[in-house]
Amino acid sequence: MAAGCLHTKGKRSIFLLVAIISLSGCASHIVFAPLPDGVGAGGQSFRRNQVSILGDRGLSSDGTGYVAKECRSAPLTEVKVKRNFGQTLATLLTLGMVTPVTIEFKCAKASAPPAPAGDHF
Amino acid sequence: MPSPEDALLRFEGPRQWTNFHGTVRTDIAGQWVVENGSASSTMAGMRETAARIQRLIRYAVESGVRLRAMGSRWSFSEVAVVKNGWTLQTDRLNFDFTVGPGSIDPAFAGEREGLRLVQAGCSIAELNRKIESSARPRSLRTSGASNGQTIGGSLGTGIHGSAIDRAGFEGEVLGLQLLTAHSNLWIEHPNFPTLSGDFAARLGATLVRDATLFSAGLVSLGALGVVHAALVQTAPRYLLRSFQRQMSVESVIEAMKRLDFTGVALPKPNQRPYFFQMVVDPAHPNTGYVTVRYQEPCPQDYVTDVALRSGYEAGNDLPGVFSAVLDVVPPLRQAVVSLLLQNRLAPFENKLNTPAETYSYTSSRPGTAGGSIAVPAARLDEALELARQAFVSHANAPAAYACRFTQPSPACLGFTRFDPTCVIDIDGLASTSIIELMEGIRTRFDAAGMPYAQHWGKLHGLTAARVAASHGDRLADWHAARNRLLPTAAERQVFSTDLLQDIGLA
Numbered sequence: 001m002a003a004g005c006l007h008t009k010g011k012r013s014i015f016l017l018v019a020i021i022s023l024s025g026c027a028s029h030i031v032f033a034p035l036p037d038g039v040g041a042g043g044q045s046f047r048r049n050q051v052s053i054l055g056d057r058g059l060s061s062d063g064t065g066y067v068a069k070e071c072r073s074a075p076l077t078e079v080k081v082k083r084n085f086g087q088t089l090a091t092l093l094t095l096g097m098v099t100p101v102t103i104e105f106k107c108a109k110a111s112a113p114p115a116p117a118g119d120h121f
Numbered sequence: 122m123p124s125p126e127d128a129l130l131r132f133e134g135p136r137q138w139t140n141f142h143g144t145v146r147t148d149i150a151g152q153w154v155v156e157n158g159s160a161s162s163t164m165a166g167m168r169e170t171a172a173r174i175q176r177l178i179r180y181a182v183e184s185g186v187r188l189r190a191m192g193s194r195w196s197f198s199e200v201a202v203v204k205n206g207w208t209l210q211t212d213r214l215n216f217d218f219t220v221g222p223g224s225i226d227p228a229f230a231g232e233r234e235g236l237r238l239v240q241a242g243c244s245i246a247e248l249n250r251k252i253e254s255s256a257r258p259r260s261l262r263t264s265g266a267s268n269g270q271t272i273g274g275s276l277g278t279g280i281h282g283s284a285i286d287r288a289g290f291e292g293e294v295l296g297l298q299l300l301t302a303h304s305n306l307w308i309e310h311p312n313f314p315t316l317s318g319d320f321a322a323r324l325g326a327t328l329v330r331d332a333t334l335f336s337a338g339l340v341s342l343g344a345l346g347v348v349h350a351a352l353v354q355t356a357p358r359y360l361l362r363s364f365q366r367q368m369s370v371e372s373v374i375e376a377m378k379r380l381d382f383t384g385v386a387l388p389k390p391n392q393r394p395y396f397f398q399m400v401v402d403p404a405h406p407n408t409g410y411v412t413v414r415y416q417e418p419c420p421q422d423y424v425t426d427v428a429l430r431s432g433y434e435a436g437n438d439l440p441g442v443f444s445a446v447l448d449v450v451p452p453l454r455q456a457v458v459s460l461l462l463q464n465r466l467a468p469f470e471n472k473l474n475t476p477a478e479t480y481s482y483t484s485s486r487p488g489t490a491g492g493s494i495a496v497p498a499a500r501l502d503e504a505l506e507l508a509r510q511a512f513v514s515h516a517n518a519p520a521a522y523a524c525r526f527t528q529p530s531p532a533c534l535g536f537t538r539f540d541p542t543c544v545i546d547i548d549g550l551a552s553t554s555i556i557e558l559m560e561g562i563r564t565r566f567d568a569a570g571m572p573y574a575q576h577w578g579k580l581h582g583l584t585a586a587r588v589a590a591s592h593g594d595r596l597a598d599w600h601a602a603r604n605r606l607l608p609t610a611a612e613r614q615v616f617s618t619d620l621l622q623d624i625g626l627a
Contacts (some may be wrong), residue, residue: 034428036482037246037269042133042210043141043151043194108213109247110160 004090038106045104046070052099062063071107080104123184125176129156140194146570152208162216168325178302181615188348191438192271203618214242225315235259235355241273249477253425258358260476268340272350278578279340281537283398283525291339291532294351301346310335337602339532344616361414363472364388368411378501400523403512404455410466427477454519490551493576494557497539511561518558522550533595536574585625
């Protein structure tokens, strides 16, 4: 009976550990512009999955890097690099040789210059 | 009718829509994204964009598809979206204009300086930056705790802030442009004519001075058409001297009920606060984390600086992590909330900033939940006792609450309707228990006959009965306005949602 309890407790601990890792496995790295209010895809961030193979001197699913054409000529205001459990697992199993991530970003709005004082109309 | 899609009005197909805080996920039939034709603010550009939006509205009517205009997706609740409908993303519509003397009605009785016409997609952050950095700097007299909402979104559900002698943000609006399938209206209150007769024509709009339409449009729930622009009044730029300290609830409760802080041991006892807020950890209900701000003149050469100094200012995903952890380890919940409160509400003295610097950026916080209930400030003690009972019954709910104050809203469906109003904000980490807690509070209020109204844009327990109890004396005006602005059933259906229908507003 004691062995059975231990077995059950062991399973529960593993389940909790996996649950914690799964639920909190979204590593994220964020860079903000000092004025971070930007726009994205219909209000949400633009999102792109990217896979790096063999690191800096290797291959990437985006070649030498992704050009954020969504921003047209506006600067980026926020970049988030996220990795979920599956992406983390792939990184671990390949010893870092294959690192898939999800990148979310926003672009600065086209800035309407402040209208001049006086009778603008 | 052919699709109105063009280079400045793009359609993106079916998808799952998510709000900023990650509390609502809904399948939509598609989203429309509208832009202005130029970066420079022009009235011709305003007319062009308005016409473009109206073509979309007519297309939605003909197609029998519901349409929701949205800005930053700031609302916690589902009020902003419609299942299987279309969304119209307006956050790129950020024209703004100063108003010159030639455009002001001779009968205008307010302050002529600092009137600002703002397009709906301009965020509070953008507006703050522009008006506080202009050659004759101005400030908003009130806004919410953070600056991410758009002007259109702010007028969708109402934002209240806690400037104790001011109504919510909608109280700062003197006129608004409302678009429907066949009407383009500039609406003002007849008792407060603001812009001149030919101004509306320059917007391509018809001037209407009507108390019922104006009052309804100030908090429109997206149910009256698309708000395209608003005229906002501002004050000469000022500073807020802020203090935060722990005080006993007992020492401030009577003052909060009357909004009279005479004799209370506040940092500047001889000056009336401009802003007052108390946050309470339910685990320690006798202690309040009090934030008080005093208004001061701002030197002309002061340079407003709203730039972030650290990523932590913008928030981070820590509450989301805790939320995930706490779902696994419930007994830790309240302890973590207490620690978070002590960390974020540590005492400080004499922080001197402009409003734009004070009410700054908030990053997306997955895993947070928020609800707000407005009660008469004079009955705050009774309301807090009922809330305390609910907290005791839901001791594991990871939440804290805040008391904030405003003058009554001029909007027909403004939830801050009491004179004056205390808004009890319940905020915490998303979990089943906090939802149950919020409902526990509302149920106790119902049973006790406590008058209250719920924030449209936060987590709620809205029902037709509760809406009638909160706003019953104004529902006739609301429907009258809606029927005048949207005269056909097809048009009213376009601006309806299941929620609005369920609660008797559509």
